[in-house]
Each structure stands twice: as structure tokens, then as C-alpha cells.
Amino acid sequence: MPQFYGTELRSRLLLGTARYPSPAILAEAVRRSNTDIVTVSLRRETAGGRSGGAFFELIRELGVRVLPNTAGCHSVSEAVLTAKMAREVFSTDWIKLEVIGHQDTLQPDVFGLVEAARILTGEGFEVFPYTTDDLVVAERLLEAGCKVLMPWCAPIGSAMGPQNVPGLRAMRAEFPDVPLIVDAGIGRPSHAATVMELGYDAVLLNTAVAGAADPAGMAEAFAKAIEAGHTAYHAGMLEPRDMAVPSTPVIGKAVFS
């Protein structure tokens, strides 16, 4: 099973907690996905408000690990402070590091990402960087102390699925021993199966599950697709060929004319 920063997990699916129709449906989706890890965030609390407390209790009751994010941060200082505040609240050194660089595509600012990752690993954080499939950036993130990489496969929430399969394959080949999680852009279970067939260790999803007509059903469908893709990768798949190859042996076939 996958290991992230020395923690062994039983699931290859990491599930986001945003955009579900209700807290009860979120809880059911988490159960049906069989995930060990959910992503969470931090936002300004209104005076006298209790909004954060109810969500905090729900997450505690789910009994899964939390991976807090720095979603929405556009600068290194914002991301670093958010990470520290998340550690204070969630009592974990894990942080899904996002430094957003482009307003429309939500593409990571990879320069800021590397800088923030270096600062945070220096302060004892275990960083899960949301990055692109750029191999040089990946190398810099590893040099900065990251021991997991999380490349996008398409823009966040786009549901487009893998846009650069050769790029993802190259990343897997370049870093055979680094846990790789596809984060962002997955729309349907076949997309998740595709990246798992490339040898990725896990998939992080949110909108594809939360936005489905039946989020809990979709969570289960993704869990199955992810396991199928993973098993297929290790079972060794056939490569496509140009010509037909009969699957039924022709030797001994009767001749009727």
C-alpha cells in the first residue's frame, strides 16, 4: 500500500471535502470511498460564529487523517502563514501546498511553490505540493525537501481528465521511488484508472465526486476504478498493435469446404 512520509495507507484515494450537497452526503461519500485521507481548508471565522466548529466535529467523527491545504493563496508568505495556522488547528505536519499563479487556470506558481516548500520543510512540515507535470520543477521540489509530488492532470475542477499522458508517464519514469499523486482535473472514474495504469500511487479528487448526482455512489465508483488501474499497472498491460491477432487458436480448426 502507498506510504506518504512514512505513514502507510490502505486507500489510494484522497478525497476533498468541499462542494457536497450536505454534511451527511459528505460523510457518506467518505465512507463509501474507503479513503484514509480527506483534504480540508481554513477560512476567516465570523465573530461569534460557530461555522468552523460544526465542520471540525464532522471531520473528527469520520476518523480519517486530514490533509489541510493552502487553497487560494497567491503568495509565498500567505501560503506559509496559512500552513502554520493549519498545523495549529489540525495538529498535523502534513500540508497540501498550493501557491496559485494564474487566475483562470489556477495553475500553480511553481517558483513560489518551490520557495514556500523550502521554508515549510525547514520548519518540520511534510509538504504535499500541488504542482504541474514539469520535471525540472519536480526536481527542485524534491531538493527543497518534498517527499511526495502532486502533479495536476488538468486544471482544478475542470473534469477534463489527463491532458498530457506522455508528461505524466515521463514523471513516473523519472521519479520511480517518489510517491506520485495526481491532484486536480479528474472528471470520471476512467480518468482515474488511466493515471493509475501509468503507475501513479494515488489520486486526489473533490469536484468529480461532490458534483456528481450521487456523490456517495461516485466515491465508490472512483475507489473501484483506482484499484483496478493500480492492479492493472502491476499486472502488465498489452501494448496496442496495428493488426488484428486472433484470440482463438487456429491450429486444428475444421475445414468445411
Place this chain on the structure above:
Amino acid sequence: MKLTINGEEHEFPAATLADLLALLDYEGDWLATAVNGELVHAADRRTHLLNDNDRIEVLSPMQGG
């Protein structure tokens, strides 16, 4: 004392960060606080003195992807 709390300016007679949170009816162990861009641990809120024009952030858990 003039303070900016979560982006909004207010006038409050609070000596410490803990005083301010009590005054605003913030409670719960799920809050994280920062003053002028620096984290203030929950354990340090009682001794953290506030100054005029301090910028205070009070964050809590929410759904995220």
C-alpha cells in the same frame, strides 16, 4: 484601540488577543490566530498584547479540496 479583524476595522478596548476573542464571542479549540502576519499559538493568546492598528486574522476549519 483601532484593530483590523479579518479585514474589517473595529474599535475595541482589548489588551490581549485572548481579551479580544472573548469580547467578540469567539470560542472553541478549532480557531487559529495570527497578528500582523505572524502565527500566535493558542497558548500565547493570553500574553499577546495588542497594539493600535494591529491586523488580526481568526481562521477556522472549512471544507476544502
